[in-house]
Structure formats: C-alpha cells, structure tokens
Amino acid sequence: MRKVYRNIAIVTAVFMLVLVAMLGVSYYQMQQVSPLQTEVIETLKELNEGNADNESLQLQIRQLDLISRKAYFVQEGQLKTGIYILLGMALVLIVSLNMYFKESMNLPEKELDPIDEWMTKSRSRKYITWASSIAAVAVLAIVILQNLNFKKSGDVLGGEAEEELLAENAEGDGEASGDVTAADSVQTEETADSVATAEDDGLPIPKITSNAFRGNNSSAMSSAKGIATSWDLKSKKNILWQASVPKHGYNSPVINGRNVFVTGADNAARELYCFDIYTGELKWTVKADKIPGSPSSMPKVNADTGLAASTVATNGQQVCAIFATGDVICADMEGKRLWAKNLGLPDNHYGYASSLLMYGNELIIQYENNSNGKVLALNAANGNQLWSKSVKDKIAWSSPIIATLGGKPALVVMGNPAITAYSLSNGAELWRVECMSGEVGSSPAASNGVVFGASEYAKCIAIDGATGETLWEASDYLPECSSLAATSNLVFCATSYGMVCAYDAKTGAVTKEHDLSTPFYSSPVVADGKVFLFSNSGKAYIFSASDFSLITSFETGEKTFATPAFSDGMMVVRTDKSIYCVKKS
C-alpha cells in the first residue's frame, strides 16, 4: 500500500509541476496584455474622434471592445480554474505523502546531534555573536555607501539645493525670474540687436492690436482697415512674408506692435515665438522648461488638439502662453522670461485648448479640467494669483471673452451646461444661464451688451448681458470648433459640416446661409466691413459683414485651422505648415 501512496505522490507532483508552468505562462501573458488598448481599437477610436457621426464605426468599436473583454475573462477564468485544480492536487500530494510516511515515525534511529546540550549552547553563543557582528558590519557598510552616494549627488549644487528650492517655493508663485538661463540671456541679447535693427528701419509701429485669440478681448472684431481680399502664396501676390514655425501648434497668431506671437510644442519642447510683423523674422524664442511641477512626459492628447492649441495673450508689456501640460509662461516684449508656473496637469481627454486672455495686468485662464475646473486670474507681471473661481461645469474646450455687459466689462465663459458671466475684479459670478450640452468647443461672442453662444448638439442662444435673461434661441446651424462672431445686426456661424450662416442678432432668424461643403474649425472675424473665414482645407472666404453675402473665395493652398489676426492693413494667418502676413502690395 505504501508503494501506491508513493506513486500517487510522484504522479501528482509531476502534474503539479506541469500545471504550475502552464499557469505561470498564462499569468505572464495576462500581465502583458492590455485588452482594451489594442492597436486596432485605438486606431478605430482615433478615427471616431474625427468623425463622431459614424455609427457603424462606433458599433464596430463596441463589438471589438466586447470581444476583447470576453477573451480576457475567459483566460482569467481558466487561470482561476487552474489554481483550484492545483490546490486540489496539493491536497492529494500532502495526503499521499502523509500516508506514505505514516509508518516511518520519527524514530531515534541515530543521534542527529551527537553533542550534548551544553555544547549546543556554546556553539549557539558563538553563532549569535558572529552573526550579529557580521550583520552589524554589513548594515554599517551599506549605510556608509548610501550616504556617500547621497553626498555625491547633493554636492552638485554645493549642498544649497534644499535652500534654493525652499526659497523658490517661499516666493510662492514664482515672483522673481530667477529662471533665466544662459541660453535665454543670449537670446535676449540677440533680441535687443534685432529690435534695434527693426526700429532703425523707419517702419512705423502698427497701432491696431490683436491681443488674444480672435482679437482684443477675444471679440472677433478688428478695427483694421485696408485688408487685402486676394492673395496668392505661390506668386507672393499681396504676401508680405511667409515663415515657418519651428514647432507645430493649432493656436492662432496674436499681434501687438511689431510683434506677432504664436506657440508650438512637441514631445521634446514647448516654445513661445515672436516674429516681426514686417519681415517675418523670428525675433526670439522662449522655452517653457525647468518649471517646477511640469510633467516629465507629455500628456496623451488628440492629434486634432496637440500640445499647443491655446492661443497666447498679451497686454503690450507681457505675453503669456499656456500648454497642454498646464505650464504657463510669461515673457516681456524682448523675450525675457519673467515667470513660469505649472497649474497642474489638466485631466483633459482631447488635450487642453482654452486660450488665454489679458485684462490690464490680469491674465485670465479658463482652466478646463475633468475634475477641478476653475477660472482664475494671475498677475501677469509675476504670476501671483489674484482670484480663482471653482467651476462645477463639465469639461469644455471653449475660450473666455471680455464683453461690456450693463455698461461694465465682464468675463464671459462658456462651458457645459452654462454660459457664465464673472466680475473681472474678483471673479464674482454675475449671472449663469444653463443652456449648453455635449462637448463645448466653441467660444461665445458679444455685441451691444448681448452675449451669443452656440455649440453643436445644443443650441444658439442670445443672452441679455445686463440681466442674464435669454433673448432668443435657435438651432438651425451650430458650430463644433469654430466660434461665433457678432455685429450689432448679425451673428456669424461656421459649422464643421460645411454650412455657414448669419443669424439675426435681434430675433435669431437665419438671414443668410451658404452651403460651402467644407468643414470649418477656424473662426470668423469681422474686419474692414467684411467677415474673414478659412476652411480647414485652406480656402479663404470673404463675406460682406452687412448682409453676409459672399464677396470672394479662393484656395490658399495650405490647410488652415487657426483664426487670423489683424493689424494696420495687415492680416497674419497661421496654417498647418507656416505663418504668413497678407498686405496689399
């Protein structure tokens, strides 16, 4: 009978070994697999983001998702069953071994420890003494080595790292610009030279500014005159200059004086650029680096959004930029970085896209985040927070505007589900109208004290800026990414499905519509009595601002997603590939 138990034990042990190996492989495979992040599903999801209406594609994604989950669970079930079997076999093995050894009780056949207890004790004392000494020496050696390593790394800054970091933090919000690197200094010197040269060339400093996304106060209105209505990038007709931007970005140009500001970013760096409006020369670059709190790896963003979707803002003394990492940098007009701070990595599934705004020395940020969205104002000179207002709305990709409401300038922010007006001095809420839904990417507009807002899958709405009362609602044509522009009579709207229209500003009735069959992400801007609009493919459309009749349209040859900026007789356009300035020859 003993032999039977022995054989059972041997067979069970062999089976157990094989099973353990199989379970090990299965476990390893499960650890390696991310069932919901397969290349196929990810690719389909990306396709879906650019084409949200494709139901068959969404169905396909759901089916693949379900299959992946099923496969995962089946494998997990198998693993679990395997473990149960293994436990059962372990039980059989133990019982068999017990039965096998049952009759050979631990009889004292021979003395295993032939020396007596006293000898054992003597030996134990010796062992304990030696073991304790060896352990103490080993621990001491490890500690000394570790301390040496720490000291070595700590000596790089002469041991002042701690004090510096604390001092920097005590200044709190990056008051002084101790961050200017040697490279920055060189750039600043170069800037001084180039500015001197530029100023010596006798060209006037343009008076009309475009200080933010869609112009000053993000109003989508410009007082610029004499803007060319035709140009050609190939023949350079009415093209003052064309330059390439070192790094890609979907943000729009901003103009102040002779400076044209844009940003660009990739996984390696995030940069703020300044071009000369007359020559297109890149005057300086400021990097958004070495910022405490900045993430070491870039957040995952949608390709349509990128890392530099937000447009910069300036007040003529400082220019500030924000990136998808939550990094905010501010430089003076000569390209000297004044301060930088990280607001925290925005939890934003498409990527952070809200543009900045400046009101005097206030830098206004619509910090869109899935968990803790807020609207805040920083001191543009030093980055200190002036006020902050927590926002409970769902995440949006809209940008704030400043509008005159009830005779006073106020901040208007559009999100999901509300359009909200805030006081510019302390962030107090003036009114809030819940009217939006879905993913809000469009920005509001205002004219004559009336605020207009629209978003796809929601509605177009007009709100009395003084009271917050809804004046009218319409849903004929609604924008997805493009923002509204408004005059006292008309509200202009460009959609991502190719329709553009003008609503009556007083009634909401559609007064004019054009089926242009091309998507628009860029926003319309009213300048020189006209409405300037670019399609994604790069086709320029110029309408009359009085009746929205199409004056002209032509292909520019370069895809355009950004909104143009206007100055004295000049329009600066950023395309997918370059930045150029249109000016009548």
Place this chain on the structure above:
Amino acid sequence: MRRKIITLTSALYCLQGFAEARFPKPDFTSGYQYPEILHSVPMEQVWNVVDIVLLVAMMSAVVWAAYKKRSRAVIYSMSVISVLYYGFFRSGCVCSVGSIQNMILAMVDPTYNLSWYVLLLFLLPIIFAVLFGRVFCSGVCPLGALQELVNVKNFRISRAVSATLSVIPWIYLAFTILYAATRSQFLICRFDPFVGIFRLGGDFGMILFGVGLLILSVFVGRPFCQFLCPYGALLSVFSSLSWKKLDITKDTCINCALCGKSCPVDAIRSPQSSKVKEARSKGVNRIILFAVLLPLFVAAGSLFVGTNSDTLSLANKRVYLYEQLMEKEANPEMEESLEIETFNAMGGNVEELKTEVDEIKHQYSVYSYIIGALIGFVIGFKLLKLSLKRSRKTYEISSAKCTMCGKCFNYCPQNLKKK
C-alpha cells in the same frame, strides 16, 4: 483517515468564498452616465463577533485537547477549521499577528480609533498564553495551521543554527514597531507570505515566498512560526511564564526519546547530562560577563540603529518624496519620478513637506533608539540565557518554543498504552 476526509471536504467547501472579478468600465465615450457604485459591507459586525467567539472556542478546545485528552486529532481539526475559516473564508485579515501594529499605533497616536475587535484579537491569545502556553499557535492561527497541515516529515535543523535564527522574529518585531509607530507602513501586512495564498491573488513575489515557505514546511516544522513570526516571539515570552505547563504524558516519562524526535519545532528538551566538563567558576564568570555586557548590548544596539534613523526613515513615503525632490533639485537632468510629478501636479508645497518630514524624522530618531535597545537586549539576553546550565531528568517541553501541535502525544508509549 477521518482527518484527511475532513481536510478534503472542507477545502472544497471554502472555494465559494472567493471574491468576484473586477474589470475597468468601457472608456468609449457614449454620453452614458454611470450610476454611482456603492459597496456595502453587510454583516461585518456579525462576522467580527463570530471571529472572536470562534477564537475563544477554538483555543479552549485546544487547551482541553492538550491538557486533558492529549489528543492531536482535535488540534489537527482546529488547524483545518482555522485555515478554512480565518484563512480562506475571512481572507487572513485582520489576524492576531497583524494586530500588533494596530496596538502600537493606538499607543502612540491618541486619535487612532482601535476597535474592540482588534483589541480582543491581540489580547486573547496573550491571555491564553499566560495561562496555558502558545495555544493560539497550535491550530488557531491560520498561518501556523497552514504550515502544520502540509508538514509531512521533519528534517531537524542544527540547534545552534536554530537558536541563531530565533533572533530574527525579534528584529522583525522591532522594525514592525518602528514603522507602525511612525505611521510609515504595516510591515507584517505588507510581507504576509500567506495572505496571497488565502486570497488566491496578490503580490506575485509574496505569493512565491509563501509557496516557498509552504514547500519548506513539508520537511521543516513551521519555518515561519520558528524564524519569522513577531507575534510568536511575543507569545513565547508570555508562554515561558505561563501558569500551567504542558506535559507530554500524565504518567512517568520512560525517557524513550520518541517525543523528542517527533517535535517539528524541536521544543522538547532531553535529559541533561553534560559530556563536556567545565569548571564551575568558568561558567559563573561567563554568566557575570554576559550580565555585565547586557546593558552594553542595549546601548550599542540603541546607538547603532538610532544613528541610522535617517536611512530607515526613507521607508516613509513622505520622507522618500522629500529626498527625491532634493535630489532632483541637485540634478535637474535626473528623470522626474512619478511621485514628484504627482506632488507638483497636486500643488504640493515643499516648505510644508519639509516641516512634515522633520517631524517624521524626529519620530524615527526616537523610536530607532528604542528598537535598537530592544534588539541589543534580545541578543544580549539570548547569550546570557545560553550560558545557563540546567539539569533535567526526563524529557520536558520548552514552553517558549512549543506550538502545541500535539504530535508528541501520539508518539509517547505511555499515552499509546492508555489508548
């Protein structure tokens, strides 16, 4: 055979206690609003009462089986119940072994709310140890019981090696105190080798360690209890002072030596007849020497651990984060760790962190000196104890070491004669 059948049926019964699988929700945005998921823990209070009642009942049963009946079968059954109930069904948590940490935390932190349940889990085995010896270790502790059930044949470890290794549980206990008192981590929970087996999942390394220990347990009696368990170390002290001492047989010992060889933890001492003759004065001098050295051991241990408190404090997450921040500041080119990234993203304030870290380091300094003294005392006391010569005429159980498995009862010819 009855024992095996009980083991098999009970093992199959316990399988239904495993937790359900979890899987992330679909991340495809469809606009669907997920309802808030609520996890209720019904009946937990009832189960706590069951735990305590069962604990007392099982320890009482062991006392009855060991002192009255000299029956291993009852103790073995307790082991099976313990593994199934406290192990697989209750997932091995909270256990008396881990309750040390809650007790320490409650002692140093008046704001820590120690539940009656944990207090009883900690105290009851100690009360039984003071009265009857290590009753809890016998078949009530699921960790010991699991090792007991898989033990087949014992290969004896040299007593000198065993005596040296027996210092480890005390060192483990000392560091458990340090890390619990400084609110850094619960060391026993983190390095529990069997909890992953009871839950059929967990840290892969720890499961591997647990399986390794179980394989070792097949041929070496209770390696975890002997050479690692900090609660066992604590119980051994109370057990050595216990009111009742366990005898192998009620009858006269015939010095057959069978019991000594049967003990899986080598807790049975043979009759002492020293073959090495040593002058009495030499032995006395040695005892005096170790008695004098004992305070020096305490001081040396205290100084040794205390002066390294800064290094030990790196086990605290806040201290480690602060050190990383300092290192990053010194080497800006260094890759930013996830901890630093999170700290910065959450708007962490370095100055506040430094204040917090200074306080933690101060605590580490104080407790390091204390636990260093404890380790020094344990080593010094062991050496002193090993210098004492005691005479025995029959085979006796060492109360401090005996885990009351009851194996010796079945080997004793005097007991067998009665049956």
